[in-house]
Amino acid sequence: MITEKTTLYTEIKRVINALNIDGISNERKAILQPLADFIQAKVSNHQEIRINFICTHNSRRSHLSQVWAQTLAYYLNIKNVFCYSGGTETTALFPMVAKTLRNSGFQIKTISKSENPIYAIKYADNAHPIIGFSKKMDDDFNPKSGLVAVMTCDSANEACPLVPGAEQRVPITFVDPKAFDNTPQQVEKYHERSLQIATELFYVFSQINP
Secondary structure, eight states: OOOOOTTBOHHHHHHHHTOOGGGSOHHHHHHHHHHHHHHHHHHHTTOOEEEEEEOSSSSSHHHHHHHHHHHHHHHTTOOSEEEEEEBSSOOOOOHHHHHHHHHTTOEEEEEEOSSSOEEEEESBTTSOOEEEOOOBTTOTTSOOSSEEEEEOSHHHHHHOSOOTTEEEEEEOOOOOGGGGTTSTTHHHHHHHHHHHHHHHHHHHHHTOOO
16 A cells, blocks of 8 residues: 655645656556566565666756655655666766756755755655765765666666666666757756656556555
8 A cells, every 4th residue: 555655845745646657658668667676576575675877977867867766765655765876977967957856846955066066855854865966877875786777868878788786777768858958948848857757757666566
């Protein structure tokens, strides 16, 4: 039985409640299924679930995926889920990603200002904040074993046939909203991509039987 956590911030809860998983195509569901199977196997064996979302620059899609996955696991009361992100190179969490998450109700605090800022991202009063910053996939901040590597962009998927410490590698790629940077559509397209990621990860976690 799914038990919703009541301390999730109200606006995030509103966004989640409006997600429509019925709109996900069967083809896309087939792409998402290996991640759901990995999570279910870990849950069934009472093991920690470590998910590392990987994209080339660890600046946009991988962070959106990490934040939504951690939030949705909490929302659906799936325990022992630990989400991370990384890249093939280090850049910075793109500011529009932070703005997009804020617009969906996340509370974000910059805890270190530099060329690669560090953010504390909160989705609930009593949950540990997600620490967001750009890093390589094998950074010491990330897990070293027992993880599933979710490849969120085509270039990282092609460049990384092997991910250190990964028990499984699952390509779930998304179109990069970067194409709309510095255009009138930027806010809309980042929001659109964020909602797609949230919807598809909600589908994944909603399949899990705790």
